[in-house]
Amino acid sequence: MQKSVNSTLVCLSISLCIPLLFGSLLLATVDYKSHFLSFIPQLANAGPCRAGSPPLRVYMYDLPPRFNAGMMDRRFPSNTSVTAENVPAWMWNEGLRRQHSVEYWMMASLLSDGGGSDREAVRVADPDSADVFFVPFFSSLSYNIYVRNMAELNTVDENLQREMIDILKASDHWKRSGGRDHVIPLHHPNAFRHYRDEINASIFIVADFGRIMNISRLGKDVVAPYVHMIESYVGEDPEDPYASRKTLLFFRGRTIRKDEGIIRAQLRKVLNGTDDLIYEEGHASEEAFKASSDRMRSSKFCLHPAGDTPSSCRLFDAIVSHCIPVIVSDRIELPFESELDYTEFSIFFSVKEALNPGHLVNELRGVSREKWMKMWSHLKTVSHHFEFQYPPKKEDAVNMIWRQVRNKVPAVNLAVHRTRRLKIPDWWRR
Structure with a gap:
């Protein structure tokens, strides 16, 4: 009951604040930097406005396996789509590959048929019905596999990044929103490092903001946990x-x-x-x-x-x-x-x-x-x-990440809708 009341209050606050906020902006009574921009994270992180919200509808790009599963298994057929039946099981149990494997678990969760009503996100085949678009490029794994020296040029990792940019920029889905409704995992601090500034309107899945402060922010992006390296404690608790x-x-x-x-x-x-x-x-x-x-x-x-x-x-x-x-x-x-x-x-x-x-x-x-x-x-x-697992379970790490993504959707829709009708983009900055 309390959760329902809180959600109602959040929605009521948003509905009251938006007209007042824009009215103040038009009258030049507030500083847009300290008020308008600070408001967006609150809107972006607001909880669902009704109990029992349906799962997030996610359209996942069908990328060639070299962008994901092919990195895990070089024998994976290059002309075959990744499905629940052929997705490789996670194989590395130590090191940076495991720690930053959020991208794998997110993709796998969309391939899975399990989870039932506890799922926070479901894959949809119709892009017009999607709330967000997921880009299953394993950018963290690509860095960990293909980069040995940060000064090295023209690496496989860099080439994959460039090719990924070309795919996105040619996509009608990307063009429609400028990439704002796209979800892109960048969990390793050096993931997608060559071309991050070309996708910075998207929702990033990050470990922190240490190396990407100039293009990432809390109101837009989602902080995801590392995949833990040691086994979970599941034994009997001691008496004291x-x-x-x-x-x-x-x-x-x-x-x-x-x-x-x-x-x-x-x-x-x-x-x-x-x-x-x-x-x-x-x-x-x-x-x-x-x-x-x-x-x-x-x-x-x-x-x-x-x-x-x-x-x-x-x-x-x-x-x-x-x-x-x-x-x-x-x-x-x-x-x-x-x-x-x-x-x-x-x-x-x-x-x-x-x-x-x-x-x-x-x-x-x-x-x-x-x-x-x-x-x-x-x-x-x-x-x-x-906990990261496949298939995902109720309120585990992947489902929690998708729930956080869903909380970003209202702000994404606001930005996309305003961009479509504004004759002078970002007028309040002038």
């Missing part, structure tokens, strides 16, 4: 979860990183020598993931400092291990935050706070048993939102 987790804080990973990731080396110095705390160097391997899994399951808190960009897979490893995340970042954006309040199951520190000697550890030691148990219990109830 708080007492059974002997380690206060755990971190394992590479401590020498670029950009925002320099905080990892700084934190190592600040936290060095602290009792009941593990902060150790580690590299990706099957043995390392197993060791990290064991440590996370025996720790009360798991540290999540920035990597080369504000986010990393470690946060989602902690969530599925039921280890309360301790997030240190000044610029991180989190998946599904219109529906999840991360402060109910995570603890946040700014970079300045975390580097203040003793502050972070003292704050964690000050968390009472009762508060920790409440956060831990809540963490268990949300961990299924971060």
Whole structure:
């Protein structure tokens, strides 16, 4: 009932705010940058206006397999469409290929016939009936497979990007909206890096905004979780979860990183020598993931400092291990935050706070048993939102991503409809 009331209030607010907003703009009583543009993210992230909304209708481009399944299996016939019957099973269980495989799971979800009424998105054959258009180009996997040196020119990855641009620009679907209603996964920070600015009107599926701040924004795009690297905790809970987790804080990973990731080396110095705390160097391997899994399951808190960009897979490893995340970042954006309040199951520190000697550890030691148990219990109830699987299940990661995409549709329609009738594009900027 409360959810229905909230949805009604959102819709009523939108219907009241739009006339007032445009009236104020015409009278020059508001600054468009601080009001109109800030309004769009609120509209874009508004929840459905009625309970039991139908699933998002998605038209998926039928691309040649070299753009997706052919990267996974070189034997995949080049003249064959990818279907539920022939889509390759995901084959890499470690490394960046797995972490950034959101594009695969999104495509697979549209191929699947499973999920029933719990599906947030369904594939449609008629493009005129579609709410959005999905582009199943595995741009993250392409980068991870075909790029060995960032300075290398004319790579297979770059050529695929250029060909993808040509396909989109020639499409009537793209021309109709300028690409605004197209959904394009760019989960790896270097995905589609040569031609991103030519598709920046589209809805991007991103890990964060670290390297694409100039073309990506929260009001338009969707933040998606990494695919977690360690196995989810599905065993019986101990009789006393708080007492059974002997380690206060755990971190394992590479401590020498670029950009925002320099905080990892700084934190190592600040936290060095602290009792009941593990902060150790580690590299990706099957043995390392197993060791990290064991440590996370025996720790009360798991540290999540920035990597080369504000986010990393470690946060989602902690969530599925039921280890309360301790997030240190000044610029991180989190998946599904219109529906999840991360402060109910995570603890946040700014970079300045975390580097203040003793502050972070003292704050964690000050968390009472009762508060920790409440956060831990809540963490268990949300961990299924971060599971990727085929076929998808109710409110799992893929379904949550599609639900976030659906919330962008009103703003997309507003932009498309206004563009069609305006004689002077973006008049308020003049």
